[in-house]
Amino acid sequence: MKKDLKYEEPITVLVVENNDGDFVLVEDYLFEKFKSIEVKRSQDFKETASTIEKNKSSLSVILLDLHLHDGSGLELIKKVLTAANDIPILILTGYSDVSIAQLSLQLGVYDFLVKDELNPNLLYKSIDFAINRRQFICQIESERLNYENLFNFSPQPMWLLDHDNFKILNANYSAIKNYGYSLKEYQDMSFMTLHPKEEQEHVSKWLSDDTHTAKNDNFIHLLKDGTQIKVDVHSEEVKSASNEKMTIVQSNDITETLNHIETIEIQNNSLREIAWTQSHVVRAPLSRILGIIDLIETHKDNIEDLSFWLNELKNSSNEMDTIVKEIVNKSQNFNLTNQDE
Incomplete structure (x- = not known):
């Protein structure tokens, strides 16, 4: 049996199951396939919420039965999802609940397993996938936060524009502080508003030029109070998570220079x-x-x-x-x- 143990990293699994026979079966499968595992059990939603709250930092995955005495079906799933936050949830269901289980995927559940088809390998693969997927999502979220911080805390004013119409989608703290506009005001205006009228056609063509990914040029920018400053402007095309084209623009005040x-x-x-x-x-x-x-x-x-x-x-x-x-x-x-x- 030791040859079959594949998962080396220690994990903690919460099994939400009020049927003793089903719990013992799942527990046996878990011990068979995971070398270092702690199994916790809860039998109703109240106990589940309490266990999650006490073990949020250590829980690797939650196995959730859809029928508890204080909740069931989609309503139970929604409550557990709220309590679990980003902890992966796998549904343990019967054939009669498959349609509900499928709907649960749209709510954020990682997977659903039919109890009558459950075996050690299937349970292992589903848990392994859920843990890896969570790590991948956490990594993406961490990178997103890093890029967001690089954008927001850059000492140079920066704007994120709609690639097609140059509407301002976002502005960093430096752009808000140095130009005098609030984020809400920025999001209601076009980037062209920052340029005098005689420059706007040239700026529009410059931003629309896709021959080079990154480019820079010198322009005049208008602050909210009407002050004109001379700026060195850099722009680059970027893509959103949904693959939509956007333009990121950075300015450097070169008036004093x-x-x-x-x-x-x-x-x-x-x-x-x-x-x-x-x-x-x-x-x-x-x-x-x-x-x-x-x-x-x-x-x-x-x-x-x-x-x-x-x-x-x-x-x-x-x-x-x-x-x-x-x-x-x-x-x-x-x-x-x-x-x-």
């Missing part, structure tokens, strides 16, 4: 102007001064010429002084502007 670049360009122009002044305007009076000095040295015996050239030397020196003062003034203005930035 562009303003900083503009300031740098203005400063560079000022620097180029100062450099040009130094290399051209200053050279003119400097050349005259050097020339006058040379003439004085050449004609130092001619007093009349010396007086004239000294006067020219004074004029050129004053001219150069004025130019130097202008350069110093421009440099100081440049430094003050740079400090303000």
Whole structure:
């Protein structure tokens, strides 16, 4: 018999059965096919609800008979489903209850087993499938929550759009905080509302372009209070759980960056102007001064010429002084502007 034991992981099974003979049979099947198993039993719904509440974290699966003295049929199934939350439920039923058991699948029951056809292998396979399916569903739910958190808690504003009409389906916390719209307001508007009218046609074509999965471009966004900001926008096509096409959009406010670049360009122009002044305007009076000095040295015996050239030397020196003062003034203005930035 040990050769037939297949399931190695420890599990806990709650058998909801008020018939002693049926319970003993199911219990034997469970011990035959599961190596490490704890079997709990309840005989009515009240006891079942209490057992579930006390063992929610440890219960692996619930085997539910459809006929208890305090409940039966679909009503019993609904109450146990509510109490069990995400614990897998397998129905143990007779032939007369098959139609009800089939309906129970639509409510969230994992499987139903006809008692007269029950055997160790069938019970094992159904429980094994239910446990694996629950783990898979939990994994998917965990991944969904992770993606939801990545979306909601991203520091960059993000929106989820209908792929066809660009209606906003969802917006993250950053988009709500930075743009001023509530989630309800977002869900009542199109993404185009965030763009000035002259941009909307271009944005629509840009979002509709399916030649590339991911793309980015620079646009203007309008905040709720009317403020315009310059943004770098990224978009990518995604699919929902039902395989519907959607578009996820992320914006990055680059207003300060562009303003900083503009300031740098203005400063560079000022620097180029100062450099040009130094290399051209200053050279003119400097050349005259050097020339006058040379003439004085050449004609130092001619007093009349010396007086004239000294006067020219004074004029050129004053001219150069004025130019130097202008350069110093421009440099100081440049430094003050740079400090303000």
